[in-house]
Amino acid sequence: xxxxxxxxxxxxxxxxxxxxxxxxxxxxxxLDRMARVDLWANPSSSWDxxxxxxxxxxxxxxxxxxxMIVGPPLSVYLRSSEEFNQRLxxxxxxxxxxxxxxxxxxxxxxxxxxxxxxxxPDRLSPRKLSVEPDVQRHTYNLRIIGGLLFLIALLGMWVQxxxxxxx
Numbered sequence: 001x002x003x004x005x006x007x008x009x010x011x012x013x014x015x016x017x018x019x020x021x022x023x024x025x026x027x028x029x030x031l032d033r034m035a036r037v038d039l040w041a042n043p044s045s046s047w048d049x050x051x052x053x054x055x056x057x058x059x060x061x062x063x064x065x066x067x068m069i070v071g072p073p074l075s076v077y078l079r080s081s082e083e084f085n086q087r088l089x090x091x092x093x094x095x096x097x098x099x100x101x102x103x104x105x106x107x108x109x110x111x112x113x114x115x116x117x118x119x120x121p122d123r124l125s126p127r128k129l130s131v132e133p134d135v136q137r138h139t140y141n142l143r144i145i146g147g148l149l150f151l152i153a154l155l156g157m158w159v160q161x162x163x164x165x166x167x
Contacts, residue, residue: 003162007069009068010065010068010069011065011155013064013068014061014065014066014069014151016058016061017057017058017060017062018058018114020054020055020058022058024051024054024055025049025050027049027054028049069154069158072162073158073165096160099160100160103153104153106149107150107153109146109149109153110146110148111146113143113145113146113149114146117146118139
């Protein structure tokens, strides 16, 4: 239970960090919409939601969250390198490498939808989504889907690697 809670906290840090890193103004606008106030998204003399410091804070939160996610498996690897090498060369693996590759595909797809949400469907679909009139609504939906894919794939990869190190 602790591992699940730890991972959820790390994923929350990662989500907030990526939101601040990619688009701090949109993140603060989303906070305003959820709270149903008009407080964060509007710039004032003492507050700028699009200031570079928010992107720096997003980068720091993202790196911290990635350290929280990658740190425990990396620590296990560094502490037991002989055992790890024996497991690498043994024929019995508890991790499904096919599943890990599939999680990596969804991870890359999620990043693609987060960074350039209209480029991915435009390449895959015969109908160009980027020329439709209400494209902004599709952009938010695609970014939400991309964020969910990213987080779920990260969770799946983490679970696969933990299964590998535990057995």
